Amino acid sequence: MFNMYDFLNNVVIPAIVYSNIYALASIGLTMTYITTKIPSFAHGDLAAVGAYATFYFLYFLFGGIKPGSVYLAMPIAALAGAAVAYLSYIGVFKPMIRRGASVTVLMIASFGLHFLIFGILAILDSIAQTVYGWSTRNYSFSTGEVQIPGLTQSEVTAITSSVVLLLILAALYYLLNRTKFGVVMRASIDNAPLARALGIDVERVYAISWLIIGAVTGIAGIYMGMIFPVTEELGWLRLPLIFVAVIVGGLSSIYGGVIGGYIVGWSMVLGFNYILNPLNLPPEYQLAIPFAIVIATLLLAPQGIAGLIAARRRT
Amino acid sequence: MIRDVLAKTVALVIALVVVGALAFASPLPKDVRVLLQNIEVYIAIYGIYVISLNLEVGYLGLPQFGKVMFLLIGAIAVGGIATKLVLLIYQNAIFKAMGAYPLAKISDYCMYYQYSVTSLVNQMLAQNPALGLGYFLFGVALAMVLSAGLGVLFAYPAIRLREDYLGILLLVSGEFLRVVTYYATPVACGVNGAVIPDPFAWALGETRTLVYFIATSAFLIATFLVFDAIGNSPFGRALRAIRDSETAAAVFGKDIVKFRIRVLAFASAFAGLAGALLAYYFDYTILGTYLPIYTFIGWTMLILGGLGNNVGAIVGVVVYYIVQTLLDIYKNSLQAVLHADPTYLAYAIFGLAIILVLMYRPQGIVPEKPVKTIDLNKVRERIQRKIK
Amino acid sequence: MASKTLWIAVAVVVVVVVAAIAALVYKPSAPAAPTTSSAPSASTSTTQATPTSTTAAxxxxxxxxxxxxxxxxxxxxxxxxxxxxxxxxxxxxxxxxxxxxxxxxxxxxxxxxxxxxxxxxxxxxxxxxxxxxxxxxxxxxxxxxxxxxxxxxxxxxxSTSPLLAVPKPYIFRLPPTDNAQAKVLAALYHMLGIKRVVIVYRADAWGQGLTQAIINETKKYGIQVVGAFGYDPSPSAMPAAEQAAVQKASAALGTPGPDAAFEIISFDQDGAAVVQAAMNDPVLSKVRWFGTDSNVYGTAIMQAGGQALAAAKFMGAVASPNPDDPHYLHFANEFKKFCGHAPTGxxxxxxxxxxxxxxxxxxxxxxxxxxxxxxxxxxxxxxxxxxxxxxxxxxxxxxxxYASYLIVGVVIVNGTPTWINAGFYNGTTGQITVFPQGQALFSS
Incomplete structure (x- = not known):
């Protein structure tokens, strides 16, 4: 017996929410990858920075998380994420790239950066906990979501996260295709030496893209905090799946990252509901299913899902 | 080249003897020596792990992000299979003492009787060091064989997949294997973890640490010798050629597929060895903890030390442990200066240290050097000199 | 060529030796130095600084x-x-x-x-x-x-794992093992006339151990555990595992009834997800719910579904000598002041x-x-x-x-769901005493 209500509640709504979260997080990581070529391990920490910026903003302003208030804090989350991302590019990656560090070295440096950001966040939280008596860990932003009568909180989150994702995509599309900066940026991505020869300050372009990366990921942190308990490891614990989304998305354009996010989100929820449960496997194996799907996909379609799409377009 | 490899190996042996003497037979206070002893065992085990990673990453350029998988396989070989074999060997004695066969109801054994059964087995193994040694070598060999097998399995996608996809495939496969084996109780007692009988049960206290130090050091020396010889052999040169330009190597007639299969099998076997040693040394293993972070830690050690050379791999492990241990010891003094939570402060400083080292030494502490084969011009010179 | 690598190896040895000496040098200063220099700054004390410094000698x-x-x-x-x-x-x-x-x-x-x-x-x-x-x-x-x-x-x-209930010199475990708590829960089920129990548990050593203990203890009363379903408690990619376990539990129980119960073996945060899934379930929302010492008094679980907990007459047992034990009350008070939130678990x-x-x-x-x-x-x-x-x-x-347990439940007080002390399990007699404010929870 097919129950529409159950299907909507157990499959569609969670799938949309997860997909949007992973899509938002993937946009930033894809941009990191196509500009500075760093598979950054510190990417998840930008989301945690966004989440904690929101938390502190709301607590200093309202003393707690009120319904709808996270949207007031969203610009703050974006700013904080952008600031940290910018600093990590200017302070760590740019000097290292200048010294000719290879991709693997940059990657391990980003691993160090993860510990640095994590440690600083955790120190701040411990201080805030003792000084103000706030419980700075394991809270949830779900109470900060707007309340729409007649809709459950996860339904509202499905709608708002979709709206935010679309707005961000539209803004990025406009920025990349309709502004002079967009032209410069695409040129720097496509062919950095040529862009440099034409007098474009490629490093400045990269610095600005890191601002965008941080801002988008900071916002992703707020939505992560609605589903997962917020700790300093909010983004770090989800990093393997963000990487999966980015790689499956094809590493070529930010829209690929969004597709990857959607593939990860839906394959998790569908695989969980229609593979694990019917086969009567114990629920403990929940994580194994999305992983198995990704493994199978990669083995059957070695170029990734985006590769399939690209191949179809070519024919 | 052979001379060079031997010289390095001798230096390694000397270094190990010196630090071993410092830790086991020196006037240092006992608590410092205990710390040194254990750190040396960890360094030896992780040295094997990172040297094997170096063959894949440093020499072949393979994005090995599933390295922890082979530590896991080592743990399964020891905690899951070798342990059960010992229980089978002693099952009648156990039955006499406890009134039940340990493997008859595995879930009860895992949840309630592991310690009582293992302490019985340890008593019997202490009487029979030869069997203990056999059990130790069996576990190690099994770990190596299983890991090599799994490594070869990954050669298939390694040929077909683009580098990024391969990295993710390996990472995800590691997580898949971890989740599946962890929640399958019969594999290695699932969430309770497997208690492992001590193969060197006859050695007690410091003697036990000494036995493990000698065993792990011997394996490290052997690993170093083998991998360094490979790295400086024509095989190693071919690997570097493949890493630097696959197409060019293929044009020169190198069968890339075969090279990748061999490297994966070989490096995986030694990573499995490291996993088995770790499991024996801890005499306990729980599969749920083999998270990707252990892969990243291996990479960090390798990059810190210097990619593409085995001396660098060992230096990286040593530096990593020294930084970590010193931070753990001194973080409370740091707290007095900086007034922050010392544990998290240590993490932040640790991250900063990695960044700073790489910023000032992007090639690692010991950079890769040109391949140790005689320059063609030098050969010509020598020939000409001889002709003269 | 060879000499260069030799130098590097020698350098490694030197570094190790230096590290060892550093550790050695540090050692003697460890017990002595902190008394005067770092004690007042330690995070442990802010108010005691003065008496410490005067008597430091x-x-x-x-x-x-x-x-x-x-x-x-x-x-x-x-x-x-x-x-x-x-x-x-x-x-x-x-x-x-x-x-x-x-x-x-x-x-x-x-x-x-x-x-x-x-x-x-x-x-x-x-x-x-x-x-x-x-x-x-x-x-x-x-x-x-x-x-x-x-x-x-x-x-x-x-740690509470029964695996470690073996001789272990120098190691002491403060909480009672899971068997003690399972005994209390089984007695509680029996008292309330429950014959069928379905369990959802955290799939870690603690959850599995307690589940097994409950299965063993309920047998003695002729109570049947119709199913036990675990979920991966790691903060993983998808918190839907709790929901799936709840769905399976609901199917295993089949029909609601006064003889049926739903046991939630969770901590606070993951318990919230279980409660959210169970409160909308057609079967589970109509039976009694039970918890553990790790989710009663929880804030997240209460926030997630306080009304549902009260409706399901949620009860759990916490090892405690006496309902109004001044030691615990004193601790709870101090803890709240010192750490900023009420103590849990x-x-x-x-x-x-x-x-x-x-x-x-x-x-x-x-x-x-x-x-x-x-x-x-x-x-x-x-x-x-x-x-x-x-x-x-x-x-x-x-x-x-320690066999005595306080039975804690959720009732509506002035319109808000609140944790109350509903009863007391005396370990020596095995008797459950119901307190006046807990009567509503024990009535059918």
Missing amino acids: SVKTVTIGALLPLTGSLQFMGVSGQCAIQLAVQDANQMFASKGIQFQLVVQDSACDPTAALQKLQTLYSQGIRFVAGLTCSSELSAVKNFAEQNHILITSI YDPYYYDTAMIIMEAIAETGSTDPTVINSVLEQWGKNGTYVGATGPVYFDQYHDRQ
Whole structure:
């Protein structure tokens, strides 16, 4: 017996929410990858920075998380994420790239950066906990979501996260295709030496893209905090799946990252509901299913899902 | 080249003897020596792990992000299979003492009787060091064989997949294997973890640490010798050629597929060895903890030390442990200066240290050097000199 | 060529030697230096600074260690536990100032990883620390067991796994093992006329152990556990596992009825997800719910579905000597002031892991772990130590023996769902006494 209500509640709504979260997080990581070529391990920490910026903003302003208030804090989350991302590019990656560090070295440096950001966040939280008596860990932003009568909180989150994702995509599309900066940026991505020869300050372009990366990921942190308990490891614990989304998305354009996010989100929820449960496997194996799907996909379609799409377009 | 490899190996042996003497037979206070002893065992085990990673990453350029998988396989070989074999060997004695066969109801054994059964087995193994040694070598060999097998399995996608996809495939496969084996109780007692009988049960206290130090050091020396010889052999040169330009190597007639299969099998076997040693040394293993972070830690050690050379791999492990241990010891003094939570402060400083080292030494502490084969011009010179 | 690599190898040796000497140089300063320089700045105390500095000359400083999961999947327990242990150290310094003993705390992060736990314990040992409190995961305890025994390090833990109910010198476990709690829950089911139970549990050593214990105990009353479904508790990619386990539990129970019950074996945060899934379930929302000592008094679970908990007459049992035990109330009060939130789950046990060691040291004046080990064994026989979790008795395996439990439930008070003390389980008699305010929960 097919129950529409159950299907909507157990499959569609969670799938949309997860997909949007992973899509938002993937946009930033894809941009990191196509500009500075760093598979950054510190990417998840930008989301945690966004989440904690929101938390502190709301607590200093309202003393707690009120319904709808996270949207007031969203610009703050974006700013904080952008600031940290910018600093990590200017302070760590740019000097290292200048010294000719290879991709693997940059990657391990980003691993160090993860510990640095994590440690600083955790120190701040411990201080805030003792000084103000706030419980700075394991809270949830779900109470900060707007309340729409007649809709459950996860339904509202499905709608708002979709709206935010679309707005961000539209803004990025406009920025990349309709502004002079967009032209410069695409040129720097496509062919950095040529862009440099034409007098474009490629490093400045990269610095600005890191601002965008941080801002988008900071916002992703707020939505992560609605589903997962917020700790300093909010983004770090989800990093393997963000990487999966980015790689499956094809590493070529930010829209690929969004597709990857959607593939990860839906394959998790569908695989969980229609593979694990019917086969009567114990629920403990929940994580194994999305992983198995990704493994199978990669083995059957070695170029990734985006590769399939690209191949179809070519024919 | 052979001379060079031997010289390095001798230096390694000397270094190990010196630090071993410092830790086991020196006037240092006992608590410092205990710390040194254990750190040396960890360094030896992780040295094997990172040297094997170096063959894949440093020499072949393979994005090995599933390295922890082979530590896991080592743990399964020891905690899951070798342990059960010992229980089978002693099952009648156990039955006499406890009134039940340990493997008859595995879930009860895992949840309630592991310690009582293992302490019985340890008593019997202490009487029979030869069997203990056999059990130790069996576990190690099994770990190596299983890991090599799994490594070869990954050669298939390694040929077909683009580098990024391969990295993710390996990472995800590691997580898949971890989740599946962890929640399958019969594999290695699932969430309770497997208690492992001590193969060197006859050695007690410091003697036990000494036995493990000698065993792990011997394996490290052997690993170093083998991998360094490979790295400086024509095989190693071919690997570097493949890493630097696959197409060019293929044009020169190198069968890339075969090279990748061999490297994966070989490096995986030694990573499995490291996993088995770790499991024996801890005499306990729980599969749920083999998270990707252990892969990243291996990479960090390798990059810190210097990619593409085995001396660098060992230096990286040593530096990593020294930084970590010193931070753990001194973080409370740091707290007095900086007034922050010392544990998290240590993490932040640790991250900063990695960044700073790489910023000032992007090639690692010991950079890769040109391949140790005689320059063609030098050969010509020598020939000409001889002709003269 | 060869000489260069040789130099590098020599450099490695030198670095190791320097590190060893650094550790050596550090060592003697460890017990001596902190009394004057860093004691006032330590996070443990802010108010006690003045008496400390005036009597610094005659004060004997004892450093104890704490090994807690401050990162990873059990971070929420470790961070809260760290605060409880810091509170214990502050209290001890106040209580035993007259005895001329000052306690200091060194915290290490074990990440609930047995490998890391052993390495950190060895680091603590090298700093001259012989007393370590707060070990959390049973896997960590398994990994450090031999090292602690061989090197005489006294460890107090909050692990409850029945696997470790074996002789373990130098290791003491403060919470009762899961079997005791299972006994109480089974008696509670029996009293309420329940015949069918379905369980949803955290798939870790604790959850599995308690589930197995409940299955064993309920058999004695002829109660049937119709199904037990685990979920992966790691903060993984998708928190839908709780929901799936609940769905399976609902299917296994089949039909609601007064003879059916739903047992939630969870912590606070994951319990919230279970409650959210179960409150909309057509079967489970119509039966009684039960909890554990780790989710009653929880804030997240109450926030997630307080009304549903009250409607399902949710009850759980917490080891406690007496409903209005002044020790616990005092602790809860202090904890709230010190840490900023009410204590949950294992916080009082964390407090006692540190306090029992410090009290033993202060009372005997000895810092020899072997002496303290036998003191704790003796105290455990007589119940000499009375802490936040009541008098502490240990059995022959150094595990907590305490059979009395407080039964805690949720009722609506003035329109808001509230935790109340509903009854008391007397361990010696096996009788359950219902308090007046708990009558509503026990009626059908």
